[in-house]
Amino acid sequence: MTTNTIIMDKPKILLFKGKGIISRLIRWQTNGQYSHAAIQLPDKRIIEAWHKPNRVRLRGPLQDWSNVEAFDVEGMDAAQWAMASSWLHRQIGKKYDFNGVFRFLSRRRKDKDDKWFCSELAFHCVKEGGIDLLERIKGAQVSPTVLSFSPLLKPSEPYK
Secondary structure, eight states: OOOOOOOOOOOEEEEEOOOSHHHHHHHHHHTSSOOEEEEEOTTSOEEEEETTTTEEEEEOOOSOOTTEEEEEETTOOHHHHHHHHHHHHHHTTOBBOHHHHHHHHHOOOOOOOSOBOHHHHHHHHHHHTTOOSSTTOOGGGOOHHHHHTOTTEEEEOOOO
16 A cells, blocks of 8 residues: 655745845854845745845745755654744734844843844744754844754755
8 A cells, every 4th residue: 555645845944145244244243154044935935034124024036046055954844834834924024123133242132022033033933833943042042153053954955
């Protein structure tokens, strides 16, 4: 007897190596190679916390992949991604957390709010699916580079 398994495409974590002045400052401050994080949906659209227009947004597919790396989350199944994606879609329109970015400088703790910066949003998205990318680390402490340290992120091909 053969069992048919439906393989569902899963979202991917994208990490960007931006070249602009803000990206260079983020990479310098966090001592790493990445300056931005986002989630890519199987339909190629991207959900990200972005400083312009100061909110979590859903945008179309990327055109330039030269400074972007994609990752699968090891051990995260389609059902977990469905929970995470549902949560992620409810975040669209919420404010960008400028103070969260500045907390990397001051190392102050974050009070609970409905604002997100890029890597914090990606980290919490996966956590909503039941996977801890980094044990004993809170989302407000996760820069794009720190996110890349998760042993559960495996290099992958993006949806192009």
